[in-house]
Amino acid sequence: MPTLDVCFSPELLPLYNLRGKVAVVVDILRATSSMVTALAAGVTHIVPVAELAECREFAPQGYLTAAERDGLQAEGVDLGNSPFGYLDGKVAVQERAVAITTTNGTRAIHLSLSADAVVLGAFLNLEAVAQFLRQQQKDVVVVCAGWKGMFNLEDTLYGGALAERLADGFDISSSDATLAALHLWQLANPDLAGYLLQSSHVRRLNSLEVNQDMDFCIRLDEYNIVPIWQDGRIVAL
Amino acid sequence: MPTLDVCFSPELLPLYNLRGKVAVVVDILRATSSMVTALAAGVTHIVPVAELAECREFAPQGYLTAAERDGLQAEGVDLGNSPFGYLDGKVAVQERAVAITTTNGTRAIHLSLSADAVVLGAFLNLEAVAQFLRQQQKDVVVVCAGWKGMFNLEDTLYGGALAERLADGFDISSSDATLAALHLWQLANPDLAGYLLQSSHVRRLNSLEVNQDMDFCIRLDEYNIVPIWQDGRIVAL
Numbered sequence: 001m002p003t004l005d006v007c008f009s010p011e012l013l014p015l016y017n018l019r020g021k022v023a024v025v026v027d028i029l030r031a032t033s034s035m036v037t038a039l040a041a042g043v044t045h046i047v048p049v050a051e052l053a054e055c056r057e058f059a060p061q062g063y064l065t066a067a068e069r070d071g072l073q074a075e076g077v078d079l080g081n082s083p084f085g086y087l088d089g090k091v092a093v094q095e096r097a098v099a100i101t102t103t104n105g106t107r108a109i110h111l112s113l114s115a116d117a118v119v120l121g122a123f124l125n126l127e128a129v130a131q132f133l134r135q136q137q138k139d140v141v142v143v144c145a146g147w148k149g150m151f152n153l154e155d156t157l158y159g160g161a162l163a164e165r166l167a168d169g170f171d172i173s174s175s176d177a178t179l180a181a182l183h184l185w186q187l188a189n190p191d192l193a194g195y196l197l198q199s200s201h202v203r204r205l206n207s208l209e210v211n212q213d214m215d216f217c218i219r220l221d222e223y224n225i226v227p228i229w230q231d232g233r234i235v236a237l
Numbered sequence: 238m239p240t241l242d243v244c245f246s247p248e249l250l251p252l253y254n255l256r257g258k259v260a261v262v263v264d265i266l267r268a269t270s271s272m273v274t275a276l277a278a279g280v281t282h283i284v285p286v287a288e289l290a291e292c293r294e295f296a297p298q299g300y301l302t303a304a305e306r307d308g309l310q311a312e313g314v315d316l317g318n319s320p321f322g323y324l325d326g327k328v329a330v331q332e333r334a335v336a337i338t339t340t341n342g343t344r345a346i347h348l349s350l351s352a353d354a355v356v357l358g359a360f361l362n363l364e365a366v367a368q369f370l371r372q373q374q375k376d377v378v379v380v381c382a383g384w385k386g387m388f389n390l391e392d393t394l395y396g397g398a399l400a401e402r403l404a405d406g407f408d409i410s411s412s413d414a415t416l417a418a419l420h421l422w423q424l425a426n427p428d429l430a431g432y433l434l435q436s437s438h439v440r441r442l443n444s445l446e447v448n449q450d451m452d453f454c455i456r457l458d459e460y461n462i463v464p465i466w467q468d469g470r471i472v473a474l
Contacts, residue, residue, distance in 0.1 A: 008388055011251075012248055149252045176436055179436070184421070
């Protein structure tokens with residue numbers, strides 16, 4: 001039976017051998033939630049880049065640029081890191097490509113590329129990813145983007161939610177991290193928004209925009225989209 | 238108000254600035270539990286060393302040697318990593334010094350030495366350490382030894398138990414890791430042994446010896462001992 005493990009921080013990835021496995025990168029607030037939303041809104045593909053300057057260089061090639069630093073939209077780009085940027089109609093995103101850099105999410109993706117496949121997870125596409133993983137029948141490592149390398153609650157809860165969905169066909173009890181994530185998810189699930197309001201990250205980003213974003217980012221199964229890494233780009237499978 | 242943070246793995250320590258803080262190193266199964274027991278049984282001091290060969294070199298100087306690799310007593314040493322080694326009378330430990338090397342605990346101690354003070358935590362001396370920390374009034378980082386760098390449940394639960402004891406005088410809600418540890422502790426506390434039997438580490442070490450050890454290592458407040466790092470040695474404060 002394939003295993004499901006949860007890696008709480010990109011800094012711990014060197015301890016995990018991703019070869020032959022599927023990496024599910026998650027940055028609930030807000031990189032992967034926004035990328036799922038972007039593809040659902042008709043974006044053709046996403047190029048995740050590490051640096052803001054590199055991101056801006058994509059503009060002349062016709063890309064939309066999206067960048068966040070410490071929770072705010074960076075200067076001189078088209079979009080921040082809010083999923084609503086792809087939904088509110090202020091920027092036309094359909095059939096556009098997007099170059100995106102974020103504090104934690106991009107780094108987690110780049111550190112996961114030794115996996116057989118890298119997909120992006122969010123509560124918004126929880127079941128879509130679960131279904132993809134059931135088809136793959138490979139070991140899974142959920143790579144939590146964390147906050148500057150630190151453990152965070154929201155990405156961990158996603159790991160627990162995914163473990164719950166995959167409990168039937170995957171070994172979810174061989175990893176203490178998976179057990180912890182599952183138990184925290186079961187504790188938080190009855191009132192996910194209330195639970196996450198305790199989270200240091202949520203409180204750090206506390207603002208009207210982020211609270212609206214959080215309410216959106218914790219919706220389950222909003223989109224049937226599996227963003228997957230292919231040749232340097234993220235596309236919808 | 239001083240903060241209490243929990244670092245889930247020595248691999249994450251570079252993200253934490255320990256200067257000006259107290260590090261509480263914890264390796265419940267079994268390094269720090271055994272060291273607390275050793276000092277309570279009359280051991281004068283403990284020298285934690287990284288390598289087995291280095292450990293054996295202390296024997297000619299009159300030290301008892303204690304070493305574990307992957308959960309078993311190493312060859313050619315006096316003691317393994319079981320706390321009962323200091324209690325069962327087979328080896329006379331009173332007024333002796335011990336050189337000890339363990340898979341995870343020693344490494345966690347050595348990586349924590351930039352802290353103002355390094356003390357060893359275990360369920361066995363939970364309140365003694367809590368009281369020490371209340372007196373110090375400095376920020377605290379609980380350094381979980383983990384399992385070969387990976388998150389483990391038992392060290393995390395200790396972090397949660399300590400957070401609960403210090404909830405009055407310390408900020409225990411600014412760190413997602415502390416919140417997670419506290420919630421897991423509250424979940425596990427009614428049946429700590431039953432909860433830990435799920436733990437991958439406990440199942441990995443599953444044997445009569447380790448089960449007996451675990452039952453002992455999860456006793457709360459058995460010893461009023463604060464092991465502290467002083468000049469390359471661990472002594473009882």
